[in-house]
Amino acid sequence: MLVERTLGFSLIGRDFSKAHAPRHRRGGSKIREKNALSTPRLFHVGVPGFVQSRAFRCIWLLEEIGVDDFEVVMVTPGQPYGPQMRSYGVRHSRKLPTLELDGQEISESGVICQVLAERYAEHKSLLGRPEERLELLQWIAMAETCITFRIPLLPTLMRPDQDLDSIRTGAVEPMRAVFRDNIERFEEHFDERGSDYLLASGFSAADTMCGWSLDTLHSWGVMDLSAGDSPKTLAYLERLRARPAFLEAEKYVNVAPGRYSRGCAPLDD
């Protein structure tokens, strides 16, 4: 069984080989028909031209694998996500992305990408080779830590009585250096490896994870890859952005709140 083979124990505490009735039947899904899995439903939000939630990483991953049967729910930006998700049956989560899968609610895009990649690994593996597991996990973590405000800078930034000068010299400028250093770590990696993607074995969940981070922060100039010091990382980002699955995943940011199936096709409620 797929999940048992990959992980050594059941994915979310029960056996996926026991088929569950999918909520929304669609024709032509080779992956779904084969494994009789329920439909993954992802909650997502975006502001066109500015930002897309981390659910982008997960939709991109599903597109790369070629999963035909999934659902994306776009919520309204700027309004609390919890109540909006409640209206779609979510019980606990109030954070994006949220994945609904077999009655479970799963948060954290890194976990969601792993869960989905493991679930559909028999169709197309985006988990790298077994010996790359630790590297994959480090990139998944790095996708967040490379955009995390350096923790010792937080007290200066968050002080109630802070002034502009101390914020600039005590938090913002040091953080710019951290972002430059993080770019350098990517650049060194591509220099040493000469690979097109983060793992030597090819495109993986490491790329959907770090790709969103680089794409988002580069588009704002916060991690500016076009300054000339990181040509390989810039080429990597351009390679990612040109992938058909990336372009498919980008479509959702432009649609109205509501439910969509693959290809950004509206679902009637």
Next chain:
Amino acid sequence: MLVERTLGFSLIGRDFSKAHAPRHRRGGSKIREKNALSTPRLFHVGVPGFVQSRAFRCIWLLEEIGVDDFEVVMVTPGQPYGPQMRSYGVRHSRKLPTLELDGQEISESGVICQVLAERYAEHKSLLGRPEERLELLQWIAMAETCITFRIPLLPTLMRPDQDLDSIRTGAVEPMRAVFRDNIERFEEHFDERGSDYLLASGFSAADTMCGWSLDTLHSWGVMDLSAGDSPKTLAYLERLRARPAFLEAEKYVNVAPGRYSRGCAPLDD
């Protein structure tokens, strides 16, 4: 074999049952003697009374498991970590924490905690029950995302021409609300579960991960658990801080740069 049983494939691409000569032999290590594993070496830094690096999470975990044979290298704060680690034989990493294990360099505290917890799971499991795996992974991710600056607030904060008012109203105040919301998520969890620790099955790597985040940000008042709205999360933090393994892990912040074995005992170079 321990690792095979837990993961379904070898932990870092080779079989741990093939023993490697430990670099620093010490007496009395039941765990090491049993499995003939090499000595884990963690790189760490801290400023007394202010902050300890995320390596704290990993040392704390080793102390909870009761691993007798490990090494901590304290580097000098405020100086680049890469060159300091090079002088101890680290080849690539320039980020803390770094774990050296069987000739591999592993970054990201969440990955290091998983690797160490898996390695010593036969002695004492801090990975929760198999059916808690997804919950564990979500807490490990949450430990970072709960302290990550909300991404859409970054452009305002990082703009070169920013003024104090826009930073306050466009980044700092919204981020304070995010931190309050993150505290509320912990509080809701303890309200619903009534458990002493994050996983229902008891203390786990989820606690060493989130514990460092809460301990650090609470001590600065950035995530203030004593404001009255989160009594259960405050009690949780106090429970964590009272654990003997937490207190053992705290000792390293007070010592001079150099190599130490368990119990913060200096190692001669």
